[in-house]
Amino acid sequence: MTAPAEVPKVSPQPTHRPGAAPWPEARRTARTAARPLPRDSRLLAEALGHVLARPLSALTDLPAFDTSAMDGWAVAGPGPWRLGGAILAGDSSPRPLEDGAAVRIATGAQLPRGATAVLRSEEGEVLGGILTAARAPGLGQDVRPRGQECRTGDELLSTGCPVTPAVLGLAAAAGYDALTVVPRPTVEVLVLGDELLPAGLPRDGHVRDALGPLLPPWLRGLGADVLGTRRVGDTREALREAVSSSTADVVVTTGGTASGPVDFVHSVLSDLGARLLVDGVAVRPGHPMLLAVLPGGRHLVGLPGNPLAAVSGVLTLAEPLLSTLAGLPRADAYAAALTTAVPGHPADTRLVPVTLHDDGGASALRFHGPAMLRGLAAADAFAVIAPGGADAGADVEILELRW
């Protein structure tokens, strides 16, 4: 009996254009294609949505002084207490309290020196200038001691933290009037394609522009400040003029990346002397996507026109580039287990819309063709399917939809 002939392992043949970057490499290139924008000081009212360029360190103890947590009386020692005067929130330098004395006090008011506790108004009784309590308050009761939340110099938030309304509130409480931030990168969206309709029903070879409505709010969610969206006619001159006149840090084009008769993105980049960092990616959908540096250092992300291919381009190139420009730290990668096997492309990575389950599972959605958005609209995230596919139960990388 002869041993069975060993089946030679055939490495998958790339079917994408030569020079297309493997998907992980394309993401890495986009992430390292730029440096964070120069830091800037912004008043609190103008800092929302930017990213901290320095740690937020407390400029004061918080609370800055011992504070009453309740309306009632500041008391010194065990009762009963001789009552005199009142301290309101905002009153400065209250007179010290002697042992056996009490003073009316409001929530948020500075505690007088000598006070040992606050007795809540509903728990005390005043008769003939004497305050009594059924139960004397314990030492420090209903007092917020100075420095309870933080001490001067404590790091409250680290560099790279996006400035949310909560961060603005904390910064104000901690003594800040302005913050040092990495400003949001500016983006302009150029939508190419004379066949696109801005309104109404698709007809006579014309389709609705799906990316004009989809991209700007998503790009905002990714940390960009979207200056505007322009429809650009299908001529080389119109595109060249639109790209060269844009002032955005990142120009995002849609369509025109392939080699059709009116696909002018490559020729315009060449006209302008741009340098291609990524020219095609081994990913499905979206393989004609590209990333270029324009003279002067601004970037252009060329998204393919098929809508789900454009989404793939945002996840692969725009998101990592914008994160770097915005000064955002790299998000932690996480995985989920596929509920069913997902077929792969022989040579390219696939990005597949999925729903996520509470038990950590991910189910691939139907309607994920490059021209379809129905799967995306139902998706929680995208699963990264390596060349060759993934079995049921396999852990796969998950890309979040940050919008």
Ligand SMILES: Nc1nc2c(c(=O)[nH]1)N[C@H]1C(S)=C(S)[C@@H](COP(=O)(O)OP(=O)(O)OC[C@H]3O[C@@H](n4cnc5c(N)ncnc54)[C@H](O)[C@@H]3O)O[C@H]1N2
């Ligand atoms: N000979 C080849 N043809 C194509 C290839 C290829 O490798 N060789 N790649 C295909 C793939 S994959 C994609 S993706 C597209 C990319 O094409 P473009 O980036 O040049 O995009 P367009 O030709 O302008 O449009 C493609 C398709 O998408 C529709 N579209 C465009 N913009 C929008 C929009 N804003 N909203 C909705 N739909 C849009 C457009 O009408 C076309 O149907 O190329 C393949 N061809």
Ligand code: MOO
């Ligand atoms: O990149 Mo295209 O995605 O297959 O439509």
